[in-house]
Structures are given as structure tokens and as C-alpha cells.
Amino acid sequence: MxxxxxxxxxxxxxxxxxxxxxxxxxxxxxxxxxxxxxxxxxxxxxxxxxxxxxxxxGSPLRTFGGGCACQEPDDPAGATAVRVRDRAVPVIEDLFRATGSPVRVGFLDGPAVAYVEKAAGHLPVSSPSPAARLPVHATALGKALLAFSSPRVVDALLAQDLVRYTTATVTRPERLRWSFRTIRATRIAVCDRELDQDWCAVATPAFGAGGDVVVAVELRVRDIARDVPTLRAPLVMSAGWLSRELAQFARPYPSRPTPVERGSA
Structure with missing residues (x-):
């Protein structure tokens, strides 16, 4: 048994x-x-x-597994980003070398996505910065994270006024929820010129102990139809490696509560 x-x-x-x-x-x-x-x-x-x-x-199992490795709820987002970067640097470097595409690794930070990135071969992986924030609804990173987040987190974030950045930006919560079902089935999220008219992106989640989504890994691409079939395999493999790293710790990088969640606490 x-x-x-x-x-x-x-x-x-x-x-x-x-x-x-x-x-x-x-x-x-x-x-x-x-x-x-x-x-x-x-x-x-x-x-x-x-x-x-x-x-x-369930929460009892996550609490039991957390031990002293858990992060305090009021841990600053900057400290979280440093820990994300430490774990993600080898993955980011390898994925950039394999694909030649800019790479981001991000996590939920309140109503936004905090991230580190490698944008060019001659540049190192970026250091955490308060300016490095992206909208959850208009990025592949954000959609990959929301698709595997708890209903409470999703409800809180989609209850905000969702900004339209381009004509392709999806701002209707029901359409976003429908896309999350597809992302959960395929493990692939895409952003088709929803944040920047000139760029697309594809992302996949990485999980920690207990099966909780922790971060997402994203590649920036020029064309969804042309580039995603080629880049999907190295992207998924990199996220799988990162998941195994993150699984050594129980919920090491929890996102900060959104303003809606703090108000209801």
C-alpha cells in the first residue's frame, strides 16, 4: 500500500x-x-x-514538505528574483545557445510577472530589477503561469483592468480562461504580437515540489507558425530540467499576494 x-x-x-x-x-x-x-x-x-x-x-503535504526551505510570505520580490536567477542561469544559457533566441524566466509577482533574461550572446543573464515586470495577460510567460495557478490567483488577476497594448491584446477574461484550458493540455503558451507589434513569444511552465507552478520559461520569436514547431522541443526540455531543480525545494519562490487577495485576507 x-x-x-x-x-x-x-x-x-x-x-x-x-x-x-x-x-x-x-x-x-x-x-x-x-x-x-x-x-x-x-x-x-x-x-x-x-x-x-x-x-x-494539498496544503498539509506542501507544509510538511516545506521545512526551513520555505520562503516567508513577506520575502521581498527582489530576493525571490535573485533565487530564481541562481537556479535558472544554466537553463537560460543552454537554451540561448541551442536556439539563438532571447530567453526569459519569470514568476508571478503580485499583478505582474517578474523576470530575468538573456537578450544577446555577448550579454550575461540580466540581474533582477524592479523595472523588469511584464503584464500577465499579454505575455506568454504570464499566460503559462496563470494557466497552472490556483483559481483564486486567476480570479484576482483577471478582475483587474486589463490593458490593451496592441490590436491583438486579449483583454476579455472569458477568452483568457478558454486559452488557459488549451495551455494546460499542451503545456505551451503563446503571445502573438499582444505586447509588442513586432514580436511573438512561446513559453512553458516549470514546477516545484508538490506540482505547483513556480516559474515559466519563454523564448522570443518572430513568427509563431514558423518558429514554434522548431523551438518547442528545446523549450520543453529546458523547463523539465528546471522543474527537477526546483523540485528539490518546497515552494521556494511563492508569488506575492495580489492587492485583491491582500484585501480579502
Missing amino acids: ISKISAILLAISEGGGPTLTEIAARSDLPLSTVHRLVTELTAWRVLERDGEGRYRA
């Missing part, structure tokens, strides 16, 4: 909020066994189930 439960928890720790069928495939257990054990674990709040039938580690 312990081995079966361990297999289920390890399957969920791979991230992405797997369904029962996906958990069964990852753990190599019969679906009926997975259904019975996952139902019991959910009843004990060890696991959590969202409205789409996807599972993630």
Missing part, C-alpha cells in the same frame, strides 16, 4: 495537475486502484482536486 501511495504522490509531483488517467499512466498502477487511493487522499486533504478533475498536493 505504501509503495502505491508513494507512486501516486511521485506522479503528482511531476507537475501539471494530472487527471486520474494521467496519474495511472505515470505511476503504472491500475486506474481503479488510483481512483480508490486518490479519493481517500483527497478526503484527508493530502491531495486537492480542482473543477476540471486535476489533482495537486
Whole structure:
């Protein structure tokens, strides 16, 4: 029994909020066994189930796994960005060399996405900066993060006035929510000239301990249809490597609460 439960928890720790069928495939257990054990674990709040039938580690399990590695809720965003950069630099450098495309790694910071980047071969990965912030709704980074965030975070961020940066910017929350379902299914988010009329981007999430989304990895491209099929494989592989690094720590880079969340606390 312990081995079966361990297999289920390890399957969920791979991230992405797997369904029962996906958990069964990852753990190599019969679906009926997975259904019975996952139902019991959910009843004990060890696991959590969202409205789409996807599972993630419950709060007691995340708290147990956190230990002293957890970051305090009031940890400054600058310190978080430094820790993100430390973990992400090898991934960013390797991905830039493999693709020749500008690379960003970002995380949710209140109502925006904080990021570090490598924009050119002769430049190092950027240092964290308060000016390095991007809108969540008009970037591939932001959409990749929101697609795997909790409903409370998504609701709070989409309740804001969403700015239209170009004629392609999506500002209707229902359209964004629809796109999140596609992103969860494919693990790929795109931004097609929604922030800058001259540029597109593609991003994929990276997960930490317990299957929580921590950061997203983004490549800037010129043309979605032409470039994404070629760049998807190295992008996903890089995010997978970063996920394994992040999984050594329990929720090491939590995002700061949005103003809406702070007001309701």
C-alpha cells in the first residue's frame, strides 16, 4: 500500500495537475486502484482536486514538505528574483545557445510577472530589477503561469483592468480562461504580437515540489507558425530540467499576494 501511495504522490509531483488517467499512466498502477487511493487522499486533504478533475498536493503535504526551505510570505520580490536567477542561469544559457533566441524566466509577482533574461550572446543573464515586470495577460510567460495557478490567483488577476497594448491584446477574461484550458493540455503558451507589434513569444511552465507552478520559461520569436514547431522541443526540455531543480525545494519562490487577495485576507 505504501509503495502505491508513494507512486501516486511521485506522479503528482511531476507537475501539471494530472487527471486520474494521467496519474495511472505515470505511476503504472491500475486506474481503479488510483481512483480508490486518490479519493481517500483527497478526503484527508493530502491531495486537492480542482473543477476540471486535476489533482495537486494539498496544503498539509506542501507544509510538511516545506521545512526551513520555505520562503516567508513577506520575502521581498527582489530576493525571490535573485533565487530564481541562481537556479535558472544554466537553463537560460543552454537554451540561448541551442536556439539563438532571447530567453526569459519569470514568476508571478503580485499583478505582474517578474523576470530575468538573456537578450544577446555577448550579454550575461540580466540581474533582477524592479523595472523588469511584464503584464500577465499579454505575455506568454504570464499566460503559462496563470494557466497552472490556483483559481483564486486567476480570479484576482483577471478582475483587474486589463490593458490593451496592441490590436491583438486579449483583454476579455472569458477568452483568457478558454486559452488557459488549451495551455494546460499542451503545456505551451503563446503571445502573438499582444505586447509588442513586432514580436511573438512561446513559453512553458516549470514546477516545484508538490506540482505547483513556480516559474515559466519563454523564448522570443518572430513568427509563431514558423518558429514554434522548431523551438518547442528545446523549450520543453529546458523547463523539465528546471522543474527537477526546483523540485528539490518546497515552494521556494511563492508569488506575492495580489492587492485583491491582500484585501480579502
